Amino acid sequence: xxxxxxxxxxxxxxxxxIDDLDEILARAVRRALEGTNARLGTxxxxxxxxxxxxxxxxxxxxxxxxxxxxxxxxxxVVGVIAVPDPTLWKRAERAGYDVVVTRGSVSPxxxxxxxxxxxxxxQRLLPLLDVGEVAGRVGxxxxxxxxxxxxxxxxxxDGRLLCTGLCTHQxxxxxxxxxxxxxxxxxxxxxxxDLVTGERLRGPADSALACYSVxxxxxxxxxxxxxx
Ligand code: FES
Numbered sequence: 001x002x003x004x005x006x007x008x009x010x011x012x013x014x015x016x017x018i019d020d021l022d023e024i025l026a027r028a029v030r031r032a033l034e035g036t037n038a039r040l041g042t043x044x045x046x047x048x049x050x051x052x053x054x055x056x057x058x059x060x061x062x063x064x065x066x067x068x069x070x071x072x073x074x075x076x077v078v079g080v081i082a083v084p085d086p087t088l089w090k091r092a093e094r095a096g097y098d099v100v101v102t103r104g105s106v107s108p109x110x111x112x113x114x115x116x117x118x119x120x121x122x123q124r125l126l127p128l129l130d131v132g133e134v135a136g137r138v139g140x141x142x143x144x145x146x147x148x149x150x151x152x153x154x155x156x157x158d159g160r161l162l163c164t165g166l167c168t169h170q171x172x173x174x175x176x177x178x179x180x181x182x183x184x185x186x187x188x189x190x191x192x193x194d195l196v197t198g199e200r201l202r203g204p205a206d207s208a209l210a211c212y213s214v215x216x217x218x219x220x221x222x223x224x225x226x227x228x
Contacts, residue, residue, distance in 0.1 A: 061147030125222035165210030
């Protein structure tokens, strides 16, 4: 559902859409827009830059894909979580919800989002881990399940933070692999890959390892994905 109202603290008019919100949440969104240049979309041809939607248990990645398909891949998606279940919260963040909020925080957090210029980097950061969880560790740090992408492996090698997919032979995790420099050997059948470039150095795997961009920000390690 797309609805209507007024409002940004910075020149440009921002259009906010609401999607499947109950009346209490819809009121919270309208409250956030009061006194700003932002307004609630009318459901016409205008393209919203932000959408507020609810997150329910189940396939959060599919729900998010549906929102992005309907509203556009670069829209800022604010997901409202009914029960602050930490597992669901993390899964929603890793799926790519730009902000996850509780029902009570919708208004102040949306207002804060609207007061900031939009990030023009054309990138989306998906939080994988708190830096503290892997502080001081080297080699394989963790395997993390990222909705819509699958399990990825985080590494710290030669002081660099790296992220790869699973072995391309039979999808085995490389977590128990031996590492020599930046070369990793799959423990299952011995395929070798370069962790920096993903290059396949020895079979039986016949394709390169997927490599993903990662960065540390605000005490967390994030997967960097293009807006899409
Ligand atoms: S699963 Fe890795 S080499 Fe077979």
